[in-house]
Amino acid sequence: MPQNQVFRLLVEGVTDYAIFMLDPQGRVASWNPGAARLKGYTREEILGHHLSVFYPREAVDRQWPQHELEVAAREGRFEDEGWRVRKDGSLFWANVVITALRDESGRLQGFAKITRDLTERRAHEERLRESDENFRLLLEGVEEYAIFLLDPEGRVTSWNAGAQRITGYAAEEIIGHSFERFFTPSDVAAGHPATELRQAMLNRRSEDRGWRLRKDGSRFWAEAMVTSLRDDKGRMRGFAKVVRDLSDRKRMESLEEQGRHLTEFLAMLAHELRNPLAPIRNALAIIAASEQGSKRVKWSREVIERQTDHLTRLVDDLLDVSRITRGKLRMQTSLVDFNMTLQRAIESSRPLIDKRGHRLHVGAPSEPVMVNGDMTRLTQVASNLINNAAKYTPEGGDIWVEVVARGGDAVLRVRDNGVGIPSHMVENIFDLFAQGERTLDRSEGGLGIGLTLARRIVALHGGSIAARSAGPGTGSEFTVTLPRLDLEATEVNPAIRVAHAPNGAPKRYVLVVDDNTDAANSIGMLLRMHGQEVDIETLGAGAIERLRKRRPDVMLLDIGLPDVSGYEVAREARLVPDGDRIRIFALTGYGAEDDRRRSLEEGFDGHLVKPIAPADLVRLIADPESGA
Numbered sequence: 236m237p238q239n240q241v242f243r244l245l246v247e248g249v250t251d252y253a254i255f256m257l258d259p260q261g262r263v264a265s266w267n268p269g270a271a272r273l274k275g276y277t278r279e280e281i282l283g284h285h286l287s288v289f290y291p292r293e294a295v296d297r298q299w300p301q302h303e304l305e306v307a308a309r310e311g312r313f314e315d316e317g318w319r320v321r322k323d324g325s326l327f328w329a330n331v332v333i334t335a336l337r338d339e340s341g342r343l344q345g346f347a348k349i350t351r352d353l354t355e356r357r358a359h360e361e362r363l364r365e366s367d368e369n370f371r372l373l374l375e376g377v378e379e380y381a382i383f384l385l386d387p388e389g390r391v392t393s394w395n396a397g398a399q400r401i402t403g404y405a406a407e408e409i410i411g412h413s414f415e416r417f418f419t420p421s422d423v424a425a426g427h428p429a430t431e432l433r434q435a436m437l438n439r440r441s442e443d444r445g446w447r448l449r450k451d452g453s454r455f456w457a458e459a460m461v462t463s464l465r466d467d468k469g470r471m472r473g474f475a476k477v478v479r480d481l482s483d484r485k486r487m488e489s490l491e492e493q494g495r496h497l498t499e500f501l502a503m504l505a506h507e508l509r510n511p512l513a514p515i516r517n518a519l520a521i522i523a524a525s526e527q528g529s530k531r532v533k534w535s536r537e538v539i540e541r542q543t544d545h546l547t548r549l550v551d552d553l554l555d556v557s558r559i560t561r562g563k564l565r566m567q568t569s570l571v572d573f574n575m576t577l578q579r580a581i582e583s584s585r586p587l588i589d590k591r592g593h594r595l596h597v598g599a600p601s602e603p604v605m606v607n608g609d610m611t612r613l614t615q616v617a618s619n620l621i622n623n624a625a626k627y628t629p630e631g632g633d634i635w636v637e638v639v640a641r642g643g644d645a646v647l648r649v650r651d652n653g654v655g656i657p658s659h660m661v662e663n664i665f666d667l668f669a670q671g672e673r674t675l676d677r678s679e680g681g682l683g684i685g686l687t688l689a690r691r692i693v694a695l696h697g698g699s700i701a702a703r704s705a706g707p708g709t710g711s712e713f714t715v716t717l718p719r720l721d722l723e724a725t726e727v728n729p730a731i732r733v734a735h736a737p738n739g740a741p742k743r744y745v746l747v748v749d750d751n752t753d754a755a756n757s758i759g760m761l762l763r764m765h766g767q768e769v770d771i772e773t774l775g776a777g778a779i780e781r782l783r784k785r786r787p788d789v790m791l792l793d794i795g796l797p798d799v800s801g802y803e804v805a806r807e808a809r810l811v812p813d814g815d816r817i818r819i820f821a822l823t824g825y826g827a828e829d830d831r832r833r834s835l836e837e838g839f840d841g842h843l844v845k846p847i848a849p850a851d852l853v854r855l856i857a858d859p860e861s862g863a
Contacts, residue, residue: 253350256336259343261286261304273352275322286348289319291326307333308343316353328357381478384464387471389414389432401480403450414476417447419454435461435474437568437607438697438718447478456482508550509824510751513846515543517757520849524764547846555688565828566609566695570720573604573613573638573645580617581636587625588634598637604645605720612692613717616700619685620649620713627711628653645719650712656704664702665690693717743856744768746787748778748804749822750797754845758791758852765853775799779807786813789859791843794823794834802837809838818859822847 253270255263262285266278274281274289281288287300294300294317307313312334319329330351336344381398383391390413394406402409402417409416415428422428422445434441440462447457458479464472519540522532577599588595606613617636624634628651635650656664665686686702693700698717704710745762749755750773759769770787772778775796782804790808794801805819818841821834826844834842840859843852 251351253348255348257286257304257333257346257348259345261300261346264345270350273321273327273350274319280322289350291318291320294318303331303333304346307335307346311335319350327352327354329353379479381476381480383476385414385432385461385474385476387473389428389474392473398478401449401455401478402447408450417457417478419446419448422446431459431461432474434695434697435463436471437720439463440697442694442697444481454482455480504550507824508546509845510754512543512547512550514751514753514757515539516547516846517754517761517849519543521757521760521764524761543846552684552688555684566612566692568607568609568696571606571608571610571613573606573608573647573717574599576608576610576613576617577636577638577647579610579614580621583614583618584621584625587622591625591628592631593625593628594631594633596633596635598635598639600638600640602640604638604640606645606696606717607720608696608717609692613696616689616692616715617647617649619689620647620715623685623713624649624651624653624711627651640719643719645717647715647717648712650710652710655707655709656702656711657707661702661704665700689715741857742766742768743788743859744770744785745856746770746772746778746781746790747822748772748775748790748796748801749793750774750795751793761849761852762856765856767856775801775804778804782808782811782814786811787817789856790817790819791822792819792839794821794825794830802833805838820855820859 251269253273254267255270256265258264262283263281266276266281270281271277285300286304287295290300303313303315312332314330314332316328316330318326319331320326330353332349334347336347338344378397378400381401382395383398384393386392390411391409392411394404394410398409399405413428415423418428427443427445431441431443440460442458442460444456444458446454447459448454458481460477462475462477464475466472519536522536523540577597581595581597621634621636628634633652635648637648639646639648690700693715696717698715700713700715703712703714745767747755747758747762747769749758749771752773755771755773759771762769770781772781775798778790778792779799792801792804796804801821801823808814808817808819811817819839820841820843821839822843822845823830824845826842831842841855843855
């Protein structure tokens with residue numbers, strides 16, 4: 236078959252492209268099926284007509300078709316994209332390529348023109364452009380919030396006007412840099428930026444308040460939320476961060492000074508209260524273990540136990556409020572079964588429920604409902620809600636508690652048929668010191684800060700808490716929602732720490748060092764009753780001398796000793812033969828975040844805050860590897 240016939244068959248077989256010839260003046264000289272389909276003209280209708288028939292009127296008026304031919308004749312080829320016209324007058328977006336055809340002597344014989352319909356691609360690109368533009372205008376219009384994106388390593392990839400106003404950085408100054416530069420040096424050293432991203436990865440979002448830095452080095456008090464971004468396959472793509480400037484400079488400076496004095500006072504108050512509480516608790520445990528005394532003695536002991544527990548909770552709540560006001564409330568997270576949290580909370584609240592004669596209805600799934608959380612703090616939330624239900628429900632009432640797995644969430648519900656919540660209180664029931672109506676004798680007790688703590692703890696876990704009530708006398712319902720973990724995902728994620736239970740209770744040699752003789756002696760008696768060997772020292776020098784004679788398995792060490800500090804005693808302990816095998820636990824009334832951090836930095840294996848529950852102390856000595 237001749238080559239020209241093969242070429243003709245090839246062109247005639249193409250239906251997705253308009254392929255046709257033009258004479259040197261631009262008149263149509265050939266027409267393939269693709270051209271007929273794309274432009275709507277038959278061969279007989281279009282042959283001999285000028286190519287300008289395919290162009291909109293405004294293009295013809297500015298002689299664009301002639302321009303295309305001139306460029307193609309001069310340069311050999313012309314390519315363009317633009318609107319073209321079909322026979323029926325409709326427009327389509329076309330990609331056009333015109334090639335000049337010359338004979339062996341170089342004389343122009345005409346042009347080859349190929350046209351492709353790109354209308355759908357153009358429409359898609361336009362929709363994307365409009366969407367991107369609308370999103371950009373939305374973000375650029377927000378000036379009260381800094382809204383920007385981070386890549387998976389924490390580098391800034393976008394920047395809005397609000398971010399520039401709050402931080403002082405222009406987009407070209409910050410994009411590509413790590414978001415760590417907004418944190419204070421101490422927060423960077425403590426790993427807070429990495430923790431913020433880690434919590435967002437595990438809990439879908441993280442929330443925090445604290446000092447941040449502007450470009451000029453000045454500080455502002457920020458409320459920040461980080462949300463992890465994943466594609467449809469669950470792969471991490473980065474983070475979205477929203478920051479709000481909550482600082483009023485003069486007001487914040489005043490509050491900071493007041494807060495510092497309040498914190499110092501509360502820490503000292505807690506220390507002074509915890510010192511006497513510790514031996515009281517230990518003495519009560521010893522009395523209970525002896526199983527001797529009259530019913531009147533037993534009744535008295537139980538009264539003291541309840542009131543000691545109540546006083547301990549009040550001290551802990553006061554310290555937690557201090558941490559909230561300073562943005563220092565931190566979580567020690569691990570893999571937690573939400574069902575176990577509920578069981579522990581019920582054990583804690585059972586005495587109050589039984590005392591008031593309530594009927595408790597418990598619902599929980601048979602399978603674990605796993606979350607990434609702080610077991611102690613989550614138990615505190617659940618216990619707080621159950622205790623509130625018991626307090627504000629008349630004697631003989633009903634309380635319903637349940638844990639359910641709902642999609643990607645773990646949900647705790649606590650409901651009662653008690654006094655309910657007035658409609659004007661539902662909105663601010665979680666505010667600090669907010670309380671419902673109460674009797675003159677304050678029989679319900681408390682400081683009005685429990686729900687504030689609960690909300691903050693839940694928020695730090697990436698969850699939410701809500702209250703609902705139809706009004707006075709109709710009961711109340713509280714719902715806690717946390718991100719639920721996929722067990723298969725957690726098994727391969729080394730960032731999630733799993734807590735393990737003790738494995739036994741062998742006999743150990745314990746050295747107790749505390750200048751409070753009542754506290755030291757009561758701990759010694761309690762541990763001896765559980766089969767442990769105990770020695771007691773009230774001075775640091777005596778403890779150091781004893782360490783050189785015999786190495787203990789476990790040392791419970793008070794920090795504030797009258798002669799030398801507990802830190803110095805701990806350092807000396809590590810110097811004795813096999814001193815690295817001693818499990819050293821700080822036993823102190825100071826429980827602030829800085830106190831705990833310093834204990835670990837000084838080589839302690841754990842930090843115990845007085846008064847530690849006797850049962851917890853016994854378990855710790857039985858399995859000191861579990862930590863504190």
